[in-house]
Amino acid sequence: TDKGQQKAPHQGYLSRYSHQREVAQPGYYAVTLDTYGVRAELTSTERVGMHRYTFPATGGKPARVIIDLKEGIDDKSTDTYLEQVDPQTFVGYRFSKGWAKNQKLFFAIKTSAPVPAFALYNEAQALTGKSGKGAAVKGVLTFAKSPGTLQLKVGISPVSSQNALANIQAEVPGWDFAKVRQAAQAKWETQLGKVTIETKDPVVRRIFYTAVYHAWFAPALFNDANGDYRGTDDKVYPKAPFANYTIFSLWDTYRTEQSLFTLAQPERVGDMMQSMMAIGRQQGKLPIWHLMGNETNTMVGYSAVPALAEAYLKGTPGLDGRQVLSALKLASTRDDQGVNYVKSIGFIPADKESESVAKAMEYAIDDWSIAQVAKKLGEQADYEEYSKRAKYYQKYFDPHTRFMRGLTTDGKFQLPFDPIQSIHRQNNYTEGNAWQYTWLVPHDVPGLIKLFGSDAAFTQKLDSLFIIKGDLGASASPDISGLIGMYAHGNEPSHATTYLYSYAGQQWKTAEKVRQVLREMYLDKPDGISGNEDCGQMSAWYIMSAMGFYPVSPSSGAYVLGSPAVDKATIRLPQGKSFTVNVQNNSPKNIYIQSVALNGQPYANSYVLHRDIVAGGTLELVMGPQPNRTFGTAPANRPKEVY
Template identity: 55%
Template sequence: MRIPIITSVNNLFLAATVLFTGLTVTQPVFSQQKPKSSLTKYVDPFIGTGFHGHVFVGANVPFGAVQLGPTNISQGWDWCSGYHISDSTIVGFQHTHLSGTGIGDLGDISFMPTTGPVKVSKGTLKDMQSGYVSTFSHQQETARPGYYAVKLNRYNIGVQLTATQRVGFHQYTFPKSAQSNIIIDLQEGIGWDRPIKTAIRQVNDSTITGYRYSAGWAADQRIYFTAVFSKKIKNFSVYDSTAVQTGTELEARKVKGVLSFATTAGEKVFVKVGISPVSTANALANIKAELPGWNFDKTVAAADAAWNKELQKVEIKTAEESKKTIFYTALYHTLIAPSIFNDHNGDYLGTDKKVYPKASFTNLTTFSLWDTYRAANPLYTILQPQRVNDMINSMLAIYQQQGKLPMWHLMGNETNTMVGYSAVPIVVDAYLKGFKGFDAKLAYEAVKATAMRDDLGLNFVKKLGYIPADSVVESVAMGLEYAIDDWSIAQMAKKMGNTADYQYFSKRGKNYQNYFDKQTHFMRGRLSATEWRTPFSPFESRHRKDDYTEGNAWQYTWLAPQDVEGLIALQGGEQPFIKKLDSLFIAKGNMGAEASNDISGLIGQYAHGNEPSHHITYMYPYAGQPWKTAQKVRYILKNFYTNKTDGIIGNEDVGQMSSWYVFSSLGFYPLNPSNGNYVFGSPLFNEANIKLARGKSIRMVAHNNSDKNIYIQQVTLNGKSYTKSYITHADLLKGGLLVFEMGNKPNLNWGKLQQDRPYSVKP
């Protein structure tokens, strides 16, 4: 059963009660008493649940291991997170979800409250009565940071959810019923996920434990749980798929457990579910450490406070409330992952499937690195410096366990998804920015060892300087990403005084030039030193079947953010470069029937819905025309990010799409993700204040700012004229006052001089 896509549910902070048909569910009283500084009220988790946003909806805390939320019965690409706003069905409330990925997985440890005769299969869209699936109305659904509530129409049950880092907290309000049930379904998952081995056991009259091993995108995922109930367990049955078994414990592939009991009208049943990658004992210990009591409202308030703490690191001033909603929702989306993948005592499961006890760092997972290295990870170096070392240490641990840095790491598994070794610029960026909480020698060993392998076309990179198009699919995208990564290694080698490696990797950093066809002026697949792949169309994009990754030659021709000066030279100088760049935004052509759904948010052939385009609008200042960046950036901010459910123009990609918005709306962007420079664009807000480390902050003011006054006329930093069209990370962290004077016409002289332009390597 589906409903049409609707606009965002603007019920973030309703009155203290939400009236369900035939049932009143009390909301936490704190929601009426939020301090004036609260920013969670501006977050609308439903933004991105429409179109192809694929965002998570449910209860969690920043970077938490638990993402507790509803899962629809529907399957498919737009249900990668388990939820899409077009759907009105729920098959359970599951404790792990992905947010903004292009592949579906997780959906572990599913709980579903029901009434009436027990049904242990979820049912189907065509025959819902055959299973336990329920419909719901979006008008009786609430989501805000750390809290989710909904009414299950079929059962007249009110569900409220909240979470700590490693514990999901359920509150079910039942109607009067001679038989109420809670179904624990260890078979169900999302997307590619399928169970391999599952188990459940009743420990006592209030505790159930179990585990779920599954295979999918994460080939060998293992999760343990312990569930503690506020209502004594009197009847507990176990099922192998749909067949009831004797006893109160079972190990099989599709295990399910059902608690049954009588309830009075409005009776509340609470469940605390701790999860662990290591053991059921650790899952219980997580509950004892993080959620020892039963105060649901207090837990909601604590989750809200945790979100507020992070959101308050950036305070913006604007007369338009909708812009606050878009901004703080974007910032919220950047804080969902990478997610915690260890227990409260520090234990975690390594990529090698060994348990590493009491680690000295917080181990993390859900590393969508091909996406996030571009803006999300640089954003963390500003807003989450205390977490950067944990991210790097997690990556270095993965390197020690699997012999290379992660590509796309998920729940202790290397998925090898996407192209390049995109952990490298993240590690290098942290090192070059002076982070000290990891072993720098090990970090360099890791980046170099990752780059010197022979798989995934690297044997050709080392031998030829390019990857022949007939040897590996997506050879151009792969080779261009490698060049970005290798350039980063060169900068790390240089700072470490390793001249030989600096020269070697600098040369590899220019390998992007080997894909540039001087006849067509596009990056394209080559077969040999003298032969290009034919036929060739810069518009065509065949998903996973050609030389590009989710894109075409128009988009990939600009993928050299590590050496924009070199790219300008390839195009024949500044004027030809500008002319070609201008043409990107007006070019029209057919990408073909097999083009990826990820290619969205088109302006000509610029595709904002996918990451290879994200830096392109910020290239103009390198050629002395920053005002063109302002034009393009303001258009994207206004048209591709809204406060509607389809308000993200493409796949959220685990925070990258939102990180672009956060950076760009503040007025700058890390075009080169590992050289510590941020290129100015066009600040969206009249004022913004960023809280930095060590008690410092930088206040940014845009005078005379409006939808028409989009062009920077001049800039001052701490009262002194600042003529550069970029700012360094080091200068940003000093804090102070950055003032932009805005106007409705370009100042053609601002940022024009060579010494004022951004650079790849400091002259």
């Protein structure tokens, strides 16, 4: 009953396999377990996995299936239970702790044939009876000879094994594996078709649709077919009026993926936001990094704020503005993670709080989002207060070194200072350094440019970012990856940086850098991205940038033009509408925008508005091999703070 190890597979039940006998498709996976000659096939619905195992003739030897509740991915089982209800039904649960400390998953299993023999173990200790409870329960289903083809339906639930059984009945009442697979793949085809492209480059096509596949994985449903779900307070909420979600990697996803959802998955956004609001009610604050119904409190900032604000400002149905503002304000007025210093003295002292600059920069972004919601609701006092807080980033800018730096309690810049060094979770930056964090002002790039003194000074420093080399130090986070100079595409705080040139009237430089990142940091290989996928954020950057525009400041309602990697991109909008980007003369050399037309009319701005996209229409981009240094140059045509 022990899994064994790769270096000694004969000591456990694990099996050798070959990628040559493996199939991986959206909605379907198959592999041959070479050690046993068993063909394993998997497909699923939203809450039910369907398995099909084809056993070889065993020559009279028994065939077995192991249910191992000990094994998981990067967690440890704490309490497990398995029971045979009847010859074809098994139920149980697996509680575990890992990054999320209180993970609860209930399950039910139906087999297509009666199981003649069932044995239970806790680790290697044999148990008696038809049920077993312990830290690592395992069940062995034994058939005296090969059953030929055996199918399993595995329902999961965050609430109970009874609900898991009900999920099976609701979603997979029969045993037609091919039908379930066909339905799963049809759903994936629909989802992958939310954004379609045309390109002459098969590599770009593979990368793009792989990115879409990745982007749609999270957040994930965390409820039952009847609407029941388990809240972050461990209480069961029956028949909720919304589809409950978990896996909110918000420090990552608020930067691009949430914006992509508002364009290509608007029907899901309302449920995601209702889930976040419910989490806020249950735990007293909006989610930070929510996993398996648990708050992990990972990463800095109250990053649910820009995601929720963006959804509200873009008119997502079902969101009450007053309730949204109340939740946003609650998130921003707590006394942890340095927010107490923001409230009391207006900055976070580096000698009192680690990662002070990173926290302050994220809070400024978050507070700006709150100000925009307050403005829409006519709450002038809140608008003024949070607009003021959104400018606090300016306090960390050192005009002499032209970096964002840590401040000590007495208001002086902390010494010693090394703009390249990064000490993970200890110095003033989160998974980064001063070179990377100086640009993290997406909500007020015009204000950041003023700190530098001129467009020229700003772009000169920005040019240096992509050239400078140096040693990050032995204690730097491995997340600082995908480096071009000190630009780190493998980590999210850098994701808007290539687009900042446009705010200084140099859109052509944005085009150069965006194309370089698209070309160098995304490959059609197993290690084809430069950092963690981060729940779809890394892929969302590619999707948006490959289409030709990017949400530098998500709550602003605009997208900054870059340099599309495709010849045509179409976003399928609700009510049969669509928005299409047509790209003329596109090629690896023709990376510069020569001219733009929106719905057939000449267009001079280096940004496009969200409202114009969701109304449906066509954006025409004509590309060329040399920069058009007049496009987007005039201040009136540059991206702004608000629109």
